[in-house]
Amino acid sequence: MILREESYREIHFPTDENSLDTAKYRLKYEELFYFNLLIEHKKKEREKIKRVLWPLPESETANKVRKNLPFQLTEDQNSALQKIKELTNKEQPIAVLLQGDVGSGKTLVALLTALRYIDNQIQVCMVAPTEILARQHYQTILSFLGNMPFLGIELLVGKEPKKNRYEKLYRIKKGDTLFVIGTHSVFQEDVYFSELGLVIIDEQHKFGVDQRETLRSKGKNPDILAMTATPIPRTLCLTLYGDLDLLTIKSKPKGRMPIQTKWFQEDRREGIYKSIRKYVSSGRQCYIVYPLVEESEKVDLKSCIEAYEYLKHEIFPDFEVGLVHGKMEVEEKDRVMREFSKNRIQILVSTTVIEVGIDVPNSTVMVIEHADRFGISQLHQLRGRVGRGDQESFCILMTDSKVTEDAKVRLEAMVNFSDGFALSEIDLQLRGPGELMGVRQSGLPDFKIADLRKDSNLIELTREDATLFGNPGDLEKEEIRGRFSEGRLLFSN
Template sequence: MTGATSIAYLKGVGTKKGAILREAGMVTLDDLFDYFPRRYLDRSAMKSISSLADGETVTVVGTVIKTQLDGDSPGRARFKAWLGDQTGVLELTWFRGVRYFSRSVVQGDSLAVHGKVSYFGHHAQMQHPDYDRLTPDLIESRNGECSDFELYNTGKIIPLYPTNEAMKQAGLGSKSLRTLIARAFELCTPGKEENLTSSMLADNNLLPLAEAYREMHFPSSHEQLARARYRMKWTELFYAQLLFALRHSEIRRNRAAVKFTHSGEVTQKLYATLPFALTEAQKTAVREIYRDLRSGSPMNRLLQGDVGSGKTIVAMFAMALAVDNGLQAAFMAPTEILAVQHYLVMKRLFNPLGLQVGLVTGRQRKKERQEVLAALGSGELHIAVGTHAMIEPGVSYATLGLVIIDEQHRFGVLQRKAFQEKAIHPHVLLMTATPIPRTLTMGVFGDLDVSVIRQMPVGRIPVRTIVRSEEEKGKVYDFLRAEIAKGRQGYIVYPLVEESEKMDLKAAVESYQELSSTLFADLRSGLIHGQLSPDEKESVMEQFRRGEIDLLVGTTVIEVGVDVPNATVMVIEHAERFGLAQLHQLRGRVGRGEHRSTCFLLYAKMSADARERLSAMESTTDGFLISEIDAKIRGAGNILGKEQSGTLSGLRVADLNKDFDIMQSARAAAFRIVEEDGQLRSAEHVMIRECYVRQYHDRFTLADIG
């Protein structure tokens, strides 16, 4: 049999289990071999509850002796379980996914829990631990002889596999998967065909692929397991970086992009009419973009900049250059409120220069949309600003030469490709206000040139951030009122999370109604949230900008699209429910003017993770530093959002947050062989080419080998 053999041939895989395995992505034996453990249970590293120390991350095995569900409203519920061994009791708490955990963790379960230990008094605790349900043979040592299969389940280093609820209900837990994988190894040998050259193995001290597969599933020692994991990570990152090397090579070969030859009247007028001076970092970014646009090769650049660093004006200079060269520019934003904000800013600056700017969104009135699209197709519109509605099939451009995608991590790869296909080899500028750690920049945008704006505009005063409990809300509101009395403006933001969006929105609206009729009845208050129509949002935003609203209350739509220099106070309710990146984005709405600004983070219940996030917010306003902290807390895979696909979602073993050194090594090798052999046609490299096309091309679909 071969790795392409169906798992249906494995003993123990019936019709029902086969269907569940297929749903989890395991169709062939090769799929089963590639279903790597998510963690390993090392008996020598397990600790008894009485020996736990505050702050350490450990694995504890025991039995659930009691469970308790507290609270019934989203955001307030929590689930607790008490795990006992012969030495003591460990309290486990979940604040998220409460309903799921309350059903899946029940009294009498034997669990291996893994997490960070904290103490409340003399009581050991873990919050949101990873856990695996264990069978008795994993807890109690056995005497006498064991069969081979038993050894797989009771050895010193035990692989634990990711399982979903359907797998668990069908009896496909870690033990069953280990048994199936052992049987698969008896039928064929994974990795018999190498996917790296012998010189690459020797140069990088890598295990042979077949040996690495066996050690991944049945480790013989910690040292060999470490070498196997390194081999798998290196290979995975090599093929991910090979994608970038191929794309980079293809872009360099492709001279079909329109060449911008000059900066003209529009560019000069824009510079002359700016009400502020560009920072040196902005000027550098503009020069780098201009150099790309004049090169004749399609620009493929990422512009990173912290909140308020001035990326939009840099993009506008690129757009002005496009118009000077007789081309259209299109600017796509992830949300309607952000698209409207950019549209208003660009219209205000571009209209006096004689440029026509149009807005394209999905919720426009039909007649208005038709007029905009007609003007866009005829070339009457120089610049289009909008949402993903800009890439729909019916939208065409007369002379599109420049594509700009703002907050690009909120768009999937296919959406970006669809935008680029609206013209022949357009220049592309991706922008993000979420500073990205260098590991992610290289791992996800390895084929892009990168411009970074780390310098804030002159005179920008850092925002003071203060963490306060709900009990101190009265004092916080007093401060807010005092600032408004000085002629300033402020925000109050309520959380809006996916799992309880309707209830959150209702709470925000009710809180606004109460505040505007009681505590702040004498102030001019406004409400903004995602359920308002575009016209309603625009109206509220414009009133706030003009100073007709003192206090803007809303949900996280305030995160983007609202730029009011006179706003000096932000109060974020239930700040413990927000992620670091979102808190930083929200904070960026204040501190944009000449007056000192303050951001209050109000919390109701503080978990260990929340304390770490809020402490980070209090300690720094540097978005790049915050992104590094965020990556450590949440892991690299969560930083760029759910919509980010490409190499990040294709990684199964490597962790971009932790494996930077491996990635550098793999990247160097990938770029080296593509530089030597751009189409991977040589006898030495044809195996790499075939493996990429066969195994990795579907996962990393951004580049083709010609």
């Protein structure tokens, strides 16, 4: 391999094309090698720390929950649970990223894992990015627990009476509450745990590194289970989360039918409304999603509120039409979602607040207005709100007759692919890693020459080489230390 100085010279004043390629390869290799060496170093550092309790005993409550399920766990769910069990039998704290496509059953895996801690009087905190999602998790977990005597679970969210919050915080600090499900409110300074042993972070990419560290610091080296329903391309996984054990759930519960995705333009709108009427008349429900809450003079898009009024009074006056968006009061949002889940509202007009976590199996139609304004990941998440039962479901992508070439690629990808992992690779090529993950939140390393879209093979190679040949002492060199901040890894010790 040529020297670094020679590589720089060839980059600026190339002798020929082959020499230029060799120089680029050498500099990319070095950059990726030292980054992967940092990841290996962090893994070794974590191995020096001991967990609160190990090995972690089995959970009678978890076994009862499994026996009472009206369905069998998928092979991927069982595999993930087995791997987590193996990790918790070691004395080092675990750090796991569980990624699964929409509707793959991550919440149940998280619950069955959490119960092993709770049965041993160790606290668990599960945090979600939105109040709707936190409440959905709370209700879902209560439904899984059924009539079992389980009193130590609390929902901790932003807006609630001071007295209620004080009483909850007291029970958490005392250790009477063993399972806390909340939003950003759990990061606040007045939240103390008696013995926090497991932190579950849902949709973890929506939290900053500092927030994740704040929650982690509320316990003594707690185990970490990070989850995402946004499939992440393999190269990004290796780069962003290489210090974690990566577990993937791809298979869906048995009995679910594939979602039929269609792309239609304005001239098909009347037919779409007729189809909605047909399905709703048969007892099914429908989402209609808009990108904006209010009409904007700058962007010529229909607003969610304006559309709601039109659909309710002009198109579907004989059905119950509901509205939910981010600017509504929490109580009103909760009321509308409860009514929708009970089929008292048949058509729900919404913004993207329903993007993650909403589970209404009777909803079989999703119409996404101005679909060309959404990214692939968001379209796939929205599509995942339907197809959660045993009925055939449809996702309709509505656009004007003219869309950009990039939008055309996105829409065609949605029509042709149902696998979120395949879509994530397409999204990576279209948008690049920074825009895909959100640089500020995700902590993407600032590579100077390596390209996560093009250098996947080199990422794999340098990862292996750093494991086999890396010298952690090299990280003390100022030139290496300055390249990558340790805080850019998901969890620092």
